[in-house]
Amino acid sequence: xxxxxxxxxxxxxxxxxxxxxxxxxxxxxxxxxxxxxxxxxxxxxxxxxxxxxxxxxxxxxxxxxxxxxxxxxxxxxxxxxxxxxxxxxxxxxxxxxxxxxxxxxxxxxxxxxxxxxxxxxxxxxxxxxxxxxxxxxxxxxxxxxxxxxxxxxxxxxxxxxxxxxxxxxxxxxxxxxxxxxxxxxxxxxxxxxxxxxxxxxxxxxxxxxxxxxxxxxxxxxxxxxx
Amino acid sequence: xxxxxxxxxxxxxxxxxxxxxxxxxxxxxxxxxxxxxxxxxxxxxxxxxxxxxxxxxxxxxxxxxxxxxxxxxxxxxxxxxxxxxxxxxxxxxxxxx
Numbered sequence: 001x002x003x004x005x006x007x008x009x010x011x012x013x014x015x016x017x018x019x020x021x022x023x024x025x026x027x028x029x030x031x032x033x034x035x036x037x038x039x040x041x042x043x044x045x046x047x048x049x050x051x052x053x054x055x056x057x058x059x060x061x062x063x064x065x066x067x068x069x070x071x072x073x074x075x076x077x078x079x080x081x082x083x084x085x086x087x088x089x090x091x092x093x094x095x096x097x098x099x100x101x102x103x104x105x106x107x108x109x110x111x112x113x114x115x116x117x118x119x120x121x122x123x124x125x126x127x128x129x130x131x132x133x134x135x136x137x138x139x140x141x142x143x144x145x146x147x148x149x150x151x152x153x154x155x156x157x158x159x160x161x162x163x164x165x166x167x168x169x170x171x172x173x174x175x176x177x178x179x180x181x182x183x184x185x186x187x188x189x190x191x192x193x194x195x196x197x198x199x200x201x202x203x204x205x206x207x208x209x210x211x212x213x214x215x216x217x218x219x220x221x222x223x224x225x226x
Numbered sequence: 227x228x229x230x231x232x233x234x235x236x237x238x239x240x241x242x243x244x245x246x247x248x249x250x251x252x253x254x255x256x257x258x259x260x261x262x263x264x265x266x267x268x269x270x271x272x273x274x275x276x277x278x279x280x281x282x283x284x285x286x287x288x289x290x291x292x293x294x295x296x297x298x299x300x301x302x303x304x305x306x307x308x309x310x311x312x313x314x315x316x317x318x319x320x321x322x323x
Contacts, residue, residue, distance in 0.1 A: 004261075005300035006290055009309070012259035013283035016275030017267070019260055020317060022253045031251060038253055045321030057260070061268040068274055068320040072253070122250035197302070198263065219306045221259040224267070 020070040026124045027085040046070035048095040072096040082139035099152035099191045102175040104134045119156040144183035151175030152191045159196040168207045195219030231281040234315040244310040255313040
């Protein structure tokens with residue numbers, strides 16, 4: 001899929017193949033009121049897109065929604081996504097997507113700050129002294145009851161550094177198994193660090209498909225890959 | 227029928243605002259393309275998307291020429307920057323489409 005860029009994006013828009021998303025990372029308690037107001041405004045204007053809605057769109061070319069669709073996305077697997085963002089979404093009846101870094105969730109609490117600092121996981125000042133930074137697997141299971149949880153690699157790794165079979169197992173395969181084991185639900189999509197799209201790295205692309213993912217989410221698009 | 231979306235008069239300032247945002251703690255709106263590599267997506271029949279999509283395509287072209295005039299077509303970093311401006315300036319208009 002070489003050559004993806006401005007022209008293809010314009011074509012997708014022209015043909016009605018697009019979706020609004022809002023990408024969040026940290027959602028500390030200090031931002032809860034603002035987040036609630038923002039999400040309430042989005043929910044009033046747009047309809048949340050569930051996995052079933054996305055599958056149906058790709059199957060039929062129609063949204064079957066009463067308003068234009070959108071997805072709020074909460075990245076990384078921060079504890080504050082579980083304690084602040086998810087409850088606000090639940091309160092507002094919003095379905096969100098949570099791409100989580102599975103080894104961040106796995107990481108022992110005393111090591112989470114060091115893990116974050118070593119893996120491009122940005123922290124907010126008011127939480128630097130917090131004991132726990134990542135959500136737990138119990139949090140993941142609870143979130144998955146109402147929302148979509150997908151892996152954002154095992155350790156927030158960029159695509160060019162996933163080279164060996166061990167790398168592929170750690171960053172692509174095991175994260176999917178871990179999410180599905182804990183949630184009892186399909187982990188349908190995958191997101192690389194820095195949002196690399198499918199189609200530019202044949203070996204990693206093949207691994208993502210082999211792992212069973214059906215969607216890849218990048219900085220500029222959602223691709224159905226299987 | 228055209229929805230008549232009007233380009234933001236100062237996209238340079240919108241882009242500068244976007245680049246000043248605290249990505250680690252702010253919600254960043256985007257407009258993602260939906261691509262299908264399986265060959266199974268039928269032509270879109272959603273009236274709202276078909277009405278608004280051409281407007282957004284036109285605006286993407288406008289902002290691209292204005293903000294990243296020398297960018298290669300496959301410069302995804304430039305595309306992402308321009309899309310942040312498109313989303314920032316026109317995200318809510320979709321609810322009126």
